[in-house]
Amino acid sequence: xxxxxxxxxxxxxxxxxxxxxxxxxGQRVMYTEHSPAWDAKNRFQLPPELPLSFDPIKxxxxxxxxxxxxxxxxxxFGTENVKVxxxxxxxxxxxxxxxxxxxxxxxxxxxxxxxxxxxxxxxxQVHPSEIQMVASTKKEYxxxxxPVSEYPKDFIEGWVIACWPQILETIKAERxxxx
Numbered sequence: 001x002x003x004x005x006x007x008x009x010x011x012x013x014x015x016x017x018x019x020x021x022x023x024x025x026g027q028r029v030m031y032t033e034h035s036p037a038w039d040a041k042n043r044f045q046l047p048p049e050l051p052l053s054f055d056p057i058k059x060x061x062x063x064x065x066x067x068x069x070x071x072x073x074x075x076x077f078g079t080e081n082v083k084v085x086x087x088x089x090x091x092x093x094x095x096x097x098x099x100x101x102x103x104x105x106x107x108x109x110x111x112x113x114x115x116x117x118x119x120x121x122x123x124x125q126v127h128p129s130e131i132q133m134v135a136s137t138k139k140e141y142x143x144x145x146x147p148v149s150e151y152p153k154d155f156i157e158g159w160v161i162a163c164w165p166q167i168l169e170t171i172k173a174e175r176x177x178x179x
Contacts, residue, residue, distance in 0.1 A: 028052035
C-alpha cells in the first residue's frame with residue numbers, strides 16, 4: 001500500500017452571502033486511493049480516507065495478515081515450491097557491499113602513503129583505485145591513473161585526509177553492489 005498523509009482543512013462561509021470563506025480547524029488524515037492531487041493505493045479494501053493513526057491499519061501488520069501472502073503463494077505454486085526464508089534484509093546498499101582483500105600491489109601502494117591515510121583506508125576498507133576515482137574523475141584534481149603514492153603531500157594532507165568523510169561518502173555511492 002501507498003498512503004498519502006495530509007492535513008485536511010475545513011472551509012466555512014464567513015459572511016451571510018457566502019462570498020467570503022475562511023479555512024478553520026482540520027485534522028490529519030491519510031488517503032488510501034489515488035487522486036489528481038496525490039498518489040495513494042492499497043490492496044486491502046481500506047476506505048478512501050482514514051484518520052492519521054496506526055490504529056486503522058494495525059490489523060494489516062499482525063501475524064495472521066503477514067501469513068496471508070505466504071498461504072496464497074502456497075495455494076498458487078504448491079506447498080513444495082514455496083519456502084519461507086527468515087533472513088534479515090539489509091537496510092542500506094552499503095550493507096550489501098562485500099569488502100575485497102587488498103591485492104599485493106595495493107598493499108605496496110598503501111605502505112607508501114602517510115600513516116594517517118593508511119589508517120583511514122584500512123578502517124573503511126578503501127582501495128587506492130577508489131581514491132584515484134574520486135580525485136581524477138569526480139573532482140578532476142589529479143590525472144587519471146596517477147598512483148595515490150605520487151600525489152603531492154600537501155594534497156594528501158589538505159584534501160584527501162581533511163575531506164575524508166566526503167570522499168568516503170562518494171566512494172560508497174560508487175561501489176558496485178552484488179546485483
